[in-house]
Amino acid sequence: MLSQPYQDNIETLLNKIEEAEMIIVGGAAGMSAAAGYNWYRDDANFRAHFNAFAEEYGIDSIFGGFYYRFRTEEERWAYLATLINYVAEAPIGQPYKDLYQLLQGKDYYIITTNQDTQFLQVFPEDKVSAIQGDWTYIQCSQPCHDGIYPYAEQAKELCAHIEGTRIPSHMVPHCPVCGGPMELWVRSFVFLEGRKYRSEKNKYREVILKSKNKKVLFLELGVGQMTPMFIKEPFWNMTYTWPDAYYITINPNDALLPKELEGKGLAIHEDIARILKDALNEKAKIAQ
Numbered sequence: 001m002l003s004q005p006y007q008d009n010i011e012t013l014l015n016k017i018e019e020a021e022m023i024i025v026g027g028a029a030g031m032s033a034a035a036g037y038n039w040y041r042d043d044a045n046f047r048a049h050f051n052a053f054a055e056e057y058g059i060d061s062i063f064g065g066f067y068y069r070f071r072t073e074e075e076r077w078a079y080l081a082t083l084i085n086y087v088a089e090a091p092i093g094q095p096y097k098d099l100y101q102l103l104q105g106k107d108y109y110i111i112t113t114n115q116d117t118q119f120l121q122v123f124p125e126d127k128v129s130a131i132q133g134d135w136t137y138i139q140c141s142q143p144c145h146d147g148i149y150p151y152a153e154q155a156k157e158l159c160a161h162i163e164g165t166r167i168p169s170h171m172v173p174h175c176p177v178c179g180g181p182m183e184l185w186v187r188s189f190v191f192l193e194g195r196k197y198r199s200e201k202n203k204y205r206e207v208i209l210k211s212k213n214k215k216v217l218f219l220e221l222g223v224g225q226m227t228p229m230f231i232k233e234p235f236w237n238m239t240y241t242w243p244d245a246y247y248i249t250i251n252p253n254d255a256l257l258p259k260e261l262e263g264k265g266l267a268i269h270e271d272i273a274r275i276l277k278d279a280l281n282e283k284a285k286i287a288q
Helices: 004-019 029-034 044-057 062-066 073-089 094-102 118-122 152-159 195-211 232-241 272-287
Strands: 022-027 108-112 128-130 133-140 148-150 182-186 216-221 245-250 265-268
Touching: 004 216, 004 245, 004 265, 004 272, 022 195, 022 232, 029 094, 029 272, 044 062, 044 073, 062 073, 073 133, 073 152, 073 182, 094 118, 094 272, 108 195, 118 128, 128 195, 216 232, 232 245, 245 272
Parallel strands: 022 108, 022 216, 108 128, 216 245, 245 265
Antiparallel strands: 133 148, 133 182
């Protein structure tokens, strides 16, 4: 049986979803962690896919491998190909499926700093802005031109030719324009903020402009304190200034509610997967 405070949180979440004319979801790494995909830990999932690199280089997480300074491009692209292939083939996490069901029949939009494509595998592309890039695309490292390239199929082919922790030299990708090195199209010192990036930002900006006079629910899922400027702080500011806005954050560790938003927000310090599943079950009971 659910405790009363926990049950109250579920009821508030469902009520605010039902009342909202627009739901703006902000999803970050905690959402994927709730689905079993943790980018910062040396866990069983990491070892199942990246064990050769962990043993050879002492890498202790997926992100640790991304930022590791490999000796050669052949080693580095063996790791990056493994990462791209892992992302492309990872099953959709249950929290994403549950969120999709909770939002059915509502007007909503999703902004995410995640680069693992989980949101885009569940929700329509025109409902999602991925503002930190996408692990399955590559770009010129310069960048010498405004172009990004899907690379999931090529990465799969590279993985089939990994020997130990290397790929053959001739398989290392090079820019089709300048011939220079390629990089993953994700937030970094060389992240290409070109047409695709501007498109993602513009989609979100249009939603914000159309929503400011509506009854809006800002639903923050798994946003930590590493990059609060992308989701958390804008959600706080809009909730504070928009008269009919309400803010709910769900995060077992970083659910923060500023005192200025007391009465206009709720911080739920619980596992995201559990909350979404219980909310969906409660919604089904109400509908019976």
